[in-house]
Amino acid sequence: MGQISLKQITKSFGDVQVIPPLDLEIKDGEFVVFVGPSGCGKSTLLRLIAGLEDVTSGVIDIDGADATALPPAKRRLAMVFQSYALYPHMSVRKNIAFPLRMAKMDKAEQDRRVTAAASVLNLTDYLDRRPGQLSGGQRQRVAIGRAIVREPAAFLFDEPLSNLDAALRVNMRLEISELHQNLKTTMIYVTHDQVEAMTMADKIVVLQSGVIEQVGSPLELYHTPRNKFVAGFIGSPKMNFMTGAEAAKHDAATIGIRPEHITTSTTDGLWKGVVGVSEHLGSDTFLHVTLEGASEPITVRVDGELPVHHGDTVFLTPDESKIHRFDANDLRIA
Amino acid sequence: MATQHSRSAARLMMAPAVILLLGWMLVPLTMTLYFSFKKYLPLRGGDLGWVGFDNYVRFVTSSAFWPSIYATLIIVGGVLVITVTLGVLLALLLDRPMWGQGIVRILVIAPFFVMPTVSALVWKNMFMDPINGLFAHLWKFFGAEPVQWMSQASLPSIIMIVSWQWLPFATLILLTAIQSLDGEQLEASEMDGAPPLKRFWFIILPHMSRAITVVILIQTIFLLAVFAEIFVTTGGAFGTKTLSYLIFQRVLESQNIGLGSAGGVYAIILANIIAIFLMRIVGKNLDN
Numbered sequence: 356m357g358q359i360s361l362k363q364i365t366k367s368f369g370d371v372q373v374i375p376p377l378d379l380e381i382k383d384g385e386f387v388v389f390v391g392p393s394g395c396g397k398s399t400l401l402r403l404i405a406g407l408e409d410v411t412s413g414v415i416d417i418d419g420a421d422a423t424a425l426p427p428a429k430r431r432l433a434m435v436f437q438s439y440a441l442y443p444h445m446s447v448r449k450n451i452a453f454p455l456r457m458a459k460m461d462k463a464e465q466d467r468r469v470t471a472a473a474s475v476l477n478l479t480d481y482l483d484r485r486p487g488q489l490s491g492g493q494r495q496r497v498a499i500g501r502a503i504v505r506e507p508a509a510f511l512f513d514e515p516l517s518n519l520d521a522a523l524r525v526n527m528r529l530e531i532s533e534l535h536q537n538l539k540t541t542m543i544y545v546t547h548d549q550v551e552a553m554t555m556a557d558k559i560v561v562l563q564s565g566v567i568e569q570v571g572s573p574l575e576l577y578h579t580p581r582n583k584f585v586a587g588f589i590g591s592p593k594m595n596f597m598t599g600a601e602a603a604k605h606d607a608a609t610i611g612i613r614p615e616h617i618t619t620s621t622t623d624g625l626w627k628g629v630v631g632v633s634e635h636l637g638s639d640t641f642l643h644v645t646l647e648g649a650s651e652p653i654t655v656r657v658d659g660e661l662p663v664h665h666g667d668t669v670f671l672t673p674d675e676s677k678i679h680r681f682d683a684n685d686l687r688i689a
Numbered sequence: 690m691a692t693q694h695s696r697s698a699a700r701l702m703m704a705p706a707v708i709l710l711l712g713w714m715l716v717p718l719t720m721t722l723y724f725s726f727k728k729y730l731p732l733r734g735g736d737l738g739w740v741g742f743d744n745y746v747r748f749v750t751s752s753a754f755w756p757s758i759y760a761t762l763i764i765v766g767g768v769l770v771i772t773v774t775l776g777v778l779l780a781l782l783l784d785r786p787m788w789g790q791g792i793v794r795i796l797v798i799a800p801f802f803v804m805p806t807v808s809a810l811v812w813k814n815m816f817m818d819p820i821n822g823l824f825a826h827l828w829k830f831f832g833a834e835p836v837q838w839m840s841q842a843s844l845p846s847i848i849m850i851v852s853w854q855w856l857p858f859a860t861l862i863l864l865t866a867i868q869s870l871d872g873e874q875l876e877a878s879e880m881d882g883a884p885p886l887k888r889f890w891f892i893i894l895p896h897m898s899r900a901i902t903v904v905i906l907i908q909t910i911f912l913l914a915v916f917a918e919i920f921v922t923t924g925g926a927f928g929t930k931t932l933s934y935l936i937f938q939r940v941l942e943s944q945n946i947g948l949g950s951a952g953g954v955y956a957i958i959l960a961n962i963i964a965i966f967l968m969r970i971v972g973k974n975l976d977n
């Protein structure tokens with residue numbers, strides 16, 4: 356079981372309120388991702404759930420029981436830290452067994468669980484090494500191993516992949532998703548990278564300055580962002596925003612259109628502009644096009660083979676049905 | 690890049706320093722060795738010629754030799770145990786955020802700046818004096834017979850004085866070690882269900898092991914040569930005659946340079962045995 360609910364929790368450091376009153380329901384077995392720009396309070400929220408920080412007010416329920424005043428060890432949650440926080444003087448085996456040893460589990464059962472975790476995480480050959488002798492990805496796996504042997508009610512991850520190189524990050528992303536499929540345990544995952552959020556989450560919680568901007572599945576957020584912040588944060592490359600006359604045509608203060616919802620042509624179209632930088636990814640190319648009379652370039656996705664170059668004139672046509680409209684308060688107009 | 694040329698230039702420029710250092714070490718060592726094979730009594734005839742290993746034999750067979758080794762080891766061991774234990778505890782305490790931290794830290798370090806002679810005299814006269822000392826008053830207040838510290842508890846007294854002087858050093862080094870511990874490790878162990886004592890035992894103490902090693906090594910070197918504290922308190926009486934004090938007596942009180950030099954050579958050997966022994970035990974902590 357791993358059902359967590361936060362009721363009107365707040366957190367202040369001195370006079371600064373980092374988390375204003377916040378409500379959130381996390382269902383058993385869900386993969387929830389907290390995503391938001393750096394400094395928005397994701398780690399703080401996670402540490403509140405873990406019990407490493409005390410809430411200033413509000414209630415945290417875990418599996419229906421009030422856990423607000425419980426110390427971290429009693430909450431049956433396991434955490435994987437950004438720095439991995441492995442114990443440098445213990446072997447991998449001892450690191451993974453540490454929580455079991457603290458729980459005074461019998462030796463045979465400890466060994467059984469450590470061996471099982473090591474084989475799931477491909478660590479069998481490294482059990483007798485020290486963390487200092489492992490690569491970044493292996494250390495990450497040890498940290499995960501130390502979390503899974505406890506069979507916790509939920510896993511908490513704080514930006515676990517941010518210290519890995521790009522290729523490894525993609526791999527570990529898959530492995531963590533795979534782990535979730537197998538264990539079916541609640542996981543709360545913090546990241547500032549919306550790609551991680553989109554690819555891994557059942558449910559994404561978008562945060563800005565401690566406030567939940569929107570909660571929903573990745574596709575809900577992609578298709579119906581509640582406001583301009585979420586629209587701009589989810590999706591890569593970012594959504595293009597336009598104000599003024601173009602927006603007025605759609606009865607909105609701002610309109611947004613994603614780079615993948617614009618067709619590009621060299622002959623005719625709705626908007627005319629000049630190509631600036633092009634980013635070639637092979638499968639796709641992202642063009643930065645400056646429209647006539649506009650200062651900010653807009654990004655469009657085109658086929659990788661389209662023969663356009665810096666300085667060429669192109670015509671862009673947005674897909675009308677995919678235009679997002681926002682009012683003067685940046686809220687979505689349905 | 691170090692070319693052939695720049696390397697020999699570097700060697701040339703380093704030479705004066707190396708030669709100076711070598712001379713600094715080798716001249717006294719050679720002189721000690723030289724005198725240890727001579728009968729040399731400055732006030733009773735001066736240089737009386739070579740005597741082979743006579744001085745060495747006389748030094749170890751004198752009734753004062755083994756007691757002096759014993760006193761040395763007890764003092765070094767006692768001070769090490771006290772300073773390391775209290776140092777760890779004090780460092781843990783000072784690491785906590787508290788009111789007036791800056792001042793408390795300075796106060797803790799202060800004893801280190803007091804000269805050994807001065808602090809030993811202060812302890813002897815102000816605390817341990819059996820009639821006027823603070824301890825005597827304390828004992829009397831509780832209706833107990835004041836302790837004659839310098840005679841009845843001579844070794845513990847000296848251990849106490851020397852520990853007081855070296856505690857700041859240990860605390861300071863251990864405090865910096867604690868402060869370099871990654872907070873996430875402690876949080877991780879807290880989540881792993883380790884209560885405070887186990888966090889100390891499994892996380893903090895192993896993290897400090899290297900610093901403890903350094904404290905033990907450095908202190909041992911200095912403690913083997915403790916002298917002023919004994920000189921101004923017991924004057925070597927009541928079983929507090931350490932090896933270095935014995936050598937001092939042989940050279941200056943008995944005016945026997947040859948015998949003292951032989952003792953000096955024994956002291957060098959003892960220091961090296963202890964150093965090798967310590968390196969063995971703790972060396973693996975310094976490896977990685």
Ligand SMILES: Nc1ncnc2c1ncn2[C@@H]1O[C@H](COP(=O)(O)OP(=O)(O)O)[C@@H](O)[C@H]1O
Binds near residue numbers: 368395396397399400
């Ligand atoms: N212990 C603390 N004391 C004071 N301010 C803190 C503390 N921890 C975090 N903060 C502040 O809270 C805000 C949110 O921090 P954090 O949760 O770490 O952000 P994120 O993980 O989203 O990058 C930041 O402005 C940070 O400065």
Ligand SMILES: [Mg+2]
Binds near residue numbers: 397398399514
């Ligand atoms: Mg963070």
